[in-house]
Amino acid sequence: MKNQNSVKTPFSTSELRAVELLAQGYTEKEIAEKLCISPHTVNNHLRNVRERKSLRNDKGVVLLYIAYLNKKHFSMAAIREVDIGAIFILLNACEYTQPSL
Numbered sequence: 001m002k003n004q005n006s007v008k009t010p011f012s013t014s015e016l017r018a019v020e021l022l023a024q025g026y027t028e029k030e031i032a033e034k035l036c037i038s039p040h041t042v043n044n045h046l047r048n049v050r051e052r053k054s055l056r057n058d059k060g061v062v063l064l065y066i067a068y069l070n071k072k073h074f075s076m077a078a079i080r081e082v083d084i085g086a087i088f089i090l091l092n093a094c095e096y097t098q099p100s101l
Helices: 013-023 028-035 039-052 058-070 076-081 084-090
Strands: none
Touching: 013 028, 013 039, 013 058, 028 039, 039 058
């Protein structure tokens, strides 16, 4: 049986604030200005999410955020392997699974 996890809390409170703005199209510098934190801190928040969820880039972080907002389940492998356009379609059909360590 697959190890299934909920997408209820994939982000800390600080990470969530940064990811929300990233999903709206803001740069790390703009996010830092809006949140009154350093760009380095924004980078750390986003890097922490990528590392914890084994994502390659910020596109994956945004997809994780979309799934979180929609309370959807999906495959982390799909986010890593499939093009972002296809992921939006798959988001409704896939299950969320945490990669094995």
